[in-house]
Amino acid sequence: MAAALAQARLAGARGEVPVGAVVVAPDGRVLAAAGNEVEAGHDASAHAELLAMQRAARALGGPSGGRLAGCDLYVTLEPCAMCAGAAVHFRLRRVIFGAYDPKGGAVEHGARVFAAPGCMHVPEVVGGLREAECGELLRAFFKELRT
Amino acid sequence: MAAALAQARLAGARGEVPVGAVVVAPDGRVLAAAGNEVEAGHDASAHAELLAMQRAARALGGPSGGRLAGCDLYVTLEPCAMCAGAAVHFRLRRVIFGAYDPKGGAVEHGARVFAAPGCMHVPEVVGGLREAECGELLRAFFKELRT
Secondary structure, rough: OHHHHHHHHHHOHHHHHEEEEEEEEEOOOEEEEEEEEHHHOOOOOHHHHHHHHHHHHHHHHHHHHOOOOOOEEEEEEEOHHHHHHHHHHHOOEEEEEEEOOOOOOOOOOOOOHHHHOOOOOOOEEOOOOOHHHHHHHHHHHHHHHHH | HHHHHHHHHHHHHOOOOOEEEEOHHHHHHHOEEEEHHHHEEEEEEEOHHHHHHHHHHHHHHHOOOOOOOOOEEEEEEEEOOHHHHHHOOOOEHHHHHHOOOOOOOOOOOOHHHHHHHOOOOOOOEEOOHHEEEHHHHHHHHHHOOOO
């Protein structure tokens, strides 16, 4: 999560919403890390965790079938429906997130993607890891935006 | 939908699951079209509609804020949670899909992303447009796979 927090801080410094993510292989190797790139990429879907999963899958290449079986995602904020849905497609082993997101989150809130009937793959979920630090980054960013 | 079907057929010819999508601007212009690229991109998230939305947003560039306000998505299959979640972030006006997907769909099935409590943007949805043709492409593809 330290690496995800570092990505979140870098994203904030670029004027992005400070969320960061890393994908870790079964052997502990970091396959990819990313922060939000919504502003830079003119792409509302360029969330840290989606980018990290995509880049990790590309790093693994063909033999993986584009999936991340056995891999873990660390992300500083509870994933939204898009990113939780992506975690299903990538067949992640675990999703570990920092701050809970009652508004946009779709793991413990909203669409609760992993708990939906017929969800094709359900990763293990750990929420609230280094929650205070992860959330404080976001609160400081939005407070600054409003002033 | 004819253009989305054409993309689906092209995807099938490349060995991808035959799903296609196009994003249409408020003035009727096609901003982007894509078929599935999961196999080619070694990327389990490379669904036709996500790619089409991302490419459309990039085509619009900076002034759009990375969003597709007022735009419509045509896709041959009911979107999954990832793609429905992306449609929320992109602020699509309408999502028009062909075949219903009781297994993987998350608009009329499963996580029902647009109906989830707190969903931040709810596009108008039209399901079942040219459903038979869209579904037949998929049935033929999977039948061939099994033989």
